[in-house]
Amino acid sequence: MSVKPVSPVSPAIRPLPPAVAPADASTDASADEPLAAPTRLVDCLAPAKLNLFLHIVGRRADGYHLLQTVFQLLDWGDRLDFERRDDGQVVRESEIDGVPADDDLTVRAARLLQAETGTPFGVSIAVRKVLPMGAGLGGGSSDAATTLLALNRLWDLGLTRARLKELALRLGADVPFFVHGENAFAEGVGEALQTVPLPTRYFLVVTPPVHVATAKIFTAKDLTRDSAPVRITDFLGAHSCDGFGRNDMQPVVIREYAEVAQVLDELNRHASARMTGSGASVFCAFASRQAALDVAACLPADWRAVVAKSLDTHPLHAMAS
Numbered sequence: 030m031s032v033k034p035v036s037p038v039s040p041a042i043r044p045l046p047p048a049v050a051p052a053d054a055s056t057d058a059s060a061d062e063p064l065a066a067p068t069r070l071v072d073c074l075a076p077a078k079l080n081l082f083l084h085i086v087g088r089r090a091d092g093y094h095l096l097q098t099v100f101q102l103l104d105w106g107d108r109l110d111f112e113r114r115d116d117g118q119v120v121r122e123s124e125i126d127g128v129p130a131d132d133d134l135t136v137r138a139a140r141l142l143q144a145e146t147g148t149p150f151g152v153s154i155a156v157r158k159v160l161p162m163g164a165g166l167g168g169g170s171s172d173a174a175t176t177l178l179a180l181n182r183l184w185d186l187g188l189t190r191a192r193l194k195e196l197a198l199r200l201g202a203d204v205p206f207f208v209h210g211e212n213a214f215a216e217g218v219g220e221a222l223q224t225v226p227l228p229t230r231y232f233l234v235v236t237p238p239v240h241v242a243t244a245k246i247f248t249a250k251d252l253t254r255d256s257a258p259v260r261i262t263d264f265l266g267a268h269s270c271d272g273f274g275r276n277d278m279q280p281v282v283i284r285e286y287a288e289v290a291q292v293l294d295e296l297n298r299h300a301s302a303r304m305t306g307s308g309a310s311v312f313c314a315f316a317s318r319q320a321a322l323d324v325a326a327c328l329p330a331d332w333r334a335v336v337a338k339s340l341d342t343h344p345l346h347a348m349a350s
Contacts (some may be wrong), residue, residue, distance in 0.1 A: 066185035068113045070218060073179050074344045075171040076106040077160055078206065079232065079305045079312055079339065082264075082274030084256040093202075097259055099270070100206045100213050101227060103234075104335035107159050107172055109135065111179050114151035119143070122155040122279035127162075134200055136209040141196055142180050150184045161333060163240035165306025167207065173200045174207030190349040194220070214261045223261055228269065229312045229339055233321040234305075235296060237288035238332040239339030241308040245285070246278050253277040271301050271314050276314045282308040292332060299324045 034191040050250050070341040087095040114120070118157060119139040121130040130136055135154050142148070154176065160168035180186070188196075190208060197204035213222040246252065256277055267273040282304060283290035289304060292311045296302035300313035315321040325334040 037286075045207055052242050063130075066089045066183060068183070070111045070183055073109045073111065073175050074104075074106050075109055075168070076177040076207070076340055076343060077102065077103040077234070078167040078177055078203070080165070080233070080276065081227075081270055083276045083278065083306065084259065084274055085252065085254045085277045086256050086258050087255050090228055094254065095217060096215065096219055097217070097256075099225060099227075099264060100215055101211055101232075101345060102340035103232060103337040104340050105109060105159070105234075106334060107168060107174060107175075108157040109175055109179070110155040110157075111176075111183055112153045112208050113183050114150055115149075117149055118144070118151040120151070122151045122153050125156060125158060128169075134169045135176045138173040138176040138196075138204075139180060141184065141199065142177065142184070144300040146184070146186050146188070148186065150182045152180060154185065157227075161236045161310070163242070164236050164310040165241070165304065166234070166310055167203050167306070170201045170203035171207045173197070173204050174343075175345060178210075178343070180258040182345075182348040183318075185301065188253065188349065191283060193349050194222075208349070210346035210349075212339075214342065216266060225261065227339060229341075230316065231318045231321045232312050232314055232337050232339065233296070233300075233325055234310055234312045234327075234329060234335050235290050235292050236251070237286075238308045238331050238333075239286050239309050241282055241286060241289070243307040246281050246307045249285075250280045268291060276304050278303045278307050281350050288344065291339075296324070 081099040081101055083098045085094050119136055121133055121136050125163040135156060160166045174197060175195060181188050193208045194205040197208045198220050205220045206213055206215060206222060209222045211224040213226045214225050215222050232292055239327050264273055289309050293302050296311055296313050302311055304311050321336040325336060327336050
C-alpha cells in the first residue's frame with residue numbers, strides 16, 4: 030500500500046495571513062473618525078468545523094432532526110475574495126464543479142442580504158475551494174457565513190450578530206454556527222448555540238475518496254433518532270471531550286460506505302477517531318502538530334490527510350457585534 034508523504038509546511042497548518050485586507054483603507058484618518066468601509070476584502074477564511082459529538086434526540090413534524098452537538102472551528106478552510114460593485118449585481122467569479130452560481134450559498138447569502146437591507150451595492154465573489162465536498166466539514170455553510178460577515182462590513186450594513194444568525198438559518202442549519210463564530214454547544218436543528226471553551230489541539234482530518242449523500246443518511250430507517258438529551262454541563266464535566274458521546278450517524282455511514290469504516294479502523298489504532306457530521310471525513314485529536322503529522326505520514330496515498338489547528342473564534346468575528 031502506498032503512503033502519502035505529508036509535508037510539515039502543509040497549507041492547512043501554515044500561519045494564517047490576515048483574513049481581511051481593505052484595499053482602500055486610509056492610513057491618515059483621525060482616530061476620532063470612523064474608518065470608511067473598504068471596497069475589497071481578500072483571502073477571507075471560511076473555516077472548517079468538526080462535530081466533536083453528534084446526537085439526534087428527536088424529529089420535528091416538518092422532518093427536520095433535532096440535534097445536540099459541539100462544534101469545533103479549525104484554521105483550515107476555503108478562501109474567499111470580495112469586491113464591492115456599484116451596479117447591484119452579485120457575481121461569482123470562480124467556477125465550482127457541480128454547483129451552479131445561482132445555487133451557491135455565497136450568492137444566495139449576498140442576495141438575501143440585499144433583499145433584507147435594500148443596499149444598492151453588489152459584489153464580485155471569488156471562491157477558492159479547499160474543503161472536500163460531502164465530507165461533513167461544513168464547507169458550503171461556512172462559505173455562506175463568511176459572505177454574510179464580510180458583506181456586513183463591505184456594504185457597511187451594521188447588522189447585529191443576532192440578526193445575521195436569523196438570516197443564516199434561512200440558508201442552512203449549520204450557517205448560524207459559523208456566524209456565531211465561537212466553538213459552541215448546539216441544540217435544536219443547530220441554531221440554539223452556547224459558546225463553550227475548548228482546549229487548543231491539533232486535529233488530523235482524513236477524507237477517503239467517497240462522497241456521502243447526507244439526505245440518504247438522514248432518511249435511513251435504522252438511524253438513531255431518540256438519543257437521551259445531554260446537558261452542556263455533562264460535556265464540560267467530562268474527563269476528556271474526545272471521549273464524550275458519539276456520532277449517531279456513524280453506524281449508518283460505515284454500513285453504507287466501506288471506505289469510511291476503513292479510515293475509522295486505521296485511525297483508531299493511533300487515537301480515538303470519530304466521523305464528523307454525516308461524513309465522509311474522520312478526525313482524531315493530538316496535543317502536538319508533530320504527533321498528528323507522524324500518523325498522517327503512515328496513511329494510504331488516496332486518503333486526503335490534513336493537520337489543522339483548533340480555532341477559538343472565526344477570523345471575521347469582529348465584523349458583527
